[in-house]
Amino acid sequence: MKMEALDVLKNRRSIRKFKQEQVKDEELALVLEAGTYAPTASGTQGCKIVVVQEEESLAAVRKLNAKVLGRPSADPDPYYGAPTILIVFATPESHAPHRDGAAVMTNLLNAAYAVGLASCWIDRPIQMFEMPEGKALLKKWGLSEDLQGVASIALGYADMPDPQPKERKADYITWIK
Numbered sequence: 001m002k003m004e005a006l007d008v009l010k011n012r013r014s015i016r017k018f019k020q021e022q023v024k025d026e027e028l029a030l031v032l033e034a035g036t037y038a039p040t041a042s043g044t045q046g047c048k049i050v051v052v053q054e055e056e057s058l059a060a061v062r063k064l065n066a067k068v069l070g071r072p073s074a075d076p077d078p079y080y081g082a083p084t085i086l087i088v089f090a091t092p093e094s095h096a097p098h099r100d101g102a103a104v105m106t107n108l109l110n111a112a113y114a115v116g117l118a119s120c121w122i123d124r125p126i127q128m129f130e131m132p133e134g135k136a137l138l139k140k141w142g143l144s145e146d147l148q149g150v151a152s153i154a155l156g157y158a159d160m161p162d163p164q165p166k167e168r169k170a171d172y173i174t175w176i177k
């Protein structure tokens with residue numbers, strides 16, 4: 001699927017119901033590559049994108065996110081049953097960890113829509129990866145414990161129609177000229 005860039009930016013919506021079918025590797029590769037081309041402060045590329053698809057790790061991430069929400073279990077699942085979870089981290093090299101990570105996030109979300117995948121920004125990795133359970137996951141994945149969680153993405157194929165966007169607020173833009 002090839003879409004015009006401005007259509008992608010306007011039409012991408014958060015999807016909160018996913019099919020169980022795993023995303024195709026070739027589509028995921030395009031999404032991840034787009035993420036790596038996001039702007040970063042001073043061009044450090046100070047982010048890391050972790051792709052979680054293995055069952056035990058998916059369950060652990062869902063549970064840890066739910067724990068930050070104050071829920072005793074991952075039911076309801078904060079990732080809406082998505083078969084892939086992307087987690088964006090900032091590395092110690094980043095000059096602007098949360099802003100770099102957010103730039104990577106928006107590239108990933110828009111690229112996902114452009115290739116026909118459904119996605120939703122899922123919050124709370126900041127807290128998740130400050131917790132001992134989060135540090136243990138980083139260790140299990142062979143990653144440095146000094147990575148800072150920024151945000152995550154539920155990724156898969158939509159099992160619901162695209163929601164309608166809210167009207168844009170009238171005073172969103174101010175011109176000074």
Ligand SMILES: Cc1cc2nc3c(=O)[nH]c(=O)nc-3n(C[C@H](O)[C@H](O)[C@H](O)COP(=O)(O)O)c2cc1C
Pocket residue numbers: 012013014015016120121122123124163165
């Ligand atoms: C910083 C941030 C945190 C968000 N956290 C969540 C979340 O934890 N769960 C969720 O379902 N949606 C989350 N969202 C998605 C927003 O709810 C969604 O983008 C917003 O309602 C607008 O809808 P749209 O993405 O379809 O345009 C988050 C979005 C942002 C930017």
